[in-house]
Amino acid sequence: MYIQRFDPWKSKLCTCPEKYSLNPYTGCGHRCLYCYATAFIKNFYSPRPKKNFIKKVKSELQKIPPGSLISLSNSSDPYQPLEKTYFHTRNFLELLESKNFKLLIITKSDLVLRDLPILKNLNCVVSITITTKKYFRILEPGAPSYEKRLYAIKTLSKAGILVTARIDPVIPFLNDEEVIKIFEEVAPWVKHITTSTYKAKRDSFARLKKAFPEKAKLWQELYFVKGKKIEGAWYLPEDLRKELLYPLFEKAKEFGISIAACREGIKEFSAKEKCDGSFLIDKFLFNELKE
Ligand code: SF4
DSSP states (O other), rough: OEEEEOOOOOTTTOOOOEEEEOOOOSTTOOTTTSSSSSGGGGTTTTTTEEHHHHHHHHHTTTTSOTTTTEEEEESOTSSTHHHHHHHHHHHHHHHHHSSOOOEEEEOGGGGGGHHHHHHTTTTTEEEEEOOSSSSSHHHHSSSSSHHHHHHHHHHHHHOOOOOEEEEEEEEETTTTTOOOOOOOHHHHGGGGEEEEOOOOOOOHHHHHHOOGGGGHHHHHHHIIISEEETEEEEEHHHHHHHHHHHHHHHHHHHTTTTEESSSSOOGGGGOOOTTTTTTHIIIIIIOOOHH
C-alpha cells in the first residue's frame, strides 16, 4: 500500500492527529544531513519514483474514509527535484480535486508554487520547513535556498492558502540563535509553527560531525553523555531542550500564533492533535474546532 496509516513506530511521544501518510518518492534528493529517514530507508539519497504510482493510489483512495487527513509526505519531500520530471505529487493533487479529503503538505521546496492553482481547490495546509539561513547549503544541500522558501511562504499565504512553518530541527550551537530571527520573518505569514530539537541517530549524527568537526566533541557529550536514549534516538538533556525551545514559545505568544513541539515529551510544549498544523483545516475551512 502506498497510502498508509501514519504510525511513527507507535511512538508514545507523537501528538499528531490520526492521519494517512503518502510518499510519492522513495528517498529524497534534498539530502539533509540531519534527516531521520536515512536510518530506515536504503539508498535514501538516491531517490526514485514509486512504481505505478497514480494507478495504485487511485485505487487505494477508494478504501479510505472520505474526510480523512492525508499527509504528503512524512519520509521524503513531495517537491524534491524528481517532482520536476515525474509529476507524481501534482498528479495526486489533481486526483484529490474532486474528492473530499484533507491534505497536509510538508516541503522545503518552492516548487509547491507551481501547483498553487490546484491547492486553492483543496482542503489543505502547506507546511514549509525553514531551518537555517546561515547553513542551509551545508545542512540541506539539495534543497532550495532560505530566500526561496520564505518567498514560497509569503506567496502561498497571500494567495489565501493556510501556511505553517516547521522550524525544525533546532540543533544546539548551530542554528539555535538564528531560529528566533527566522521565527520573526515567517510569523506574519503563517498560522502555526512546529518545532523540535534534533534527535541524534547514528547515521545522521555522523554526517553532522563530519560537516562541523569543530562541534563534534561538544555534541558528543551533550547527546551521548548528558542526554538519553528515547525510542531509538538520542535526546539532549531535558533542561537544554527547554532552553532551546522556550524562546520560540515566547515569540509565539508575542505574535499570537500557535506553536507545538514535535516528539519532545515535554508537557508545556506539546499540543495534542495540533502539532502538525492540520487542525487549521477544521478551524479555518470548516469552522469546526472548539478552542
Ligand atoms: S527534505 Fe525531509 S525527507 Fe528530504 S532529506 Fe530533508 S529531512 Fe529528509
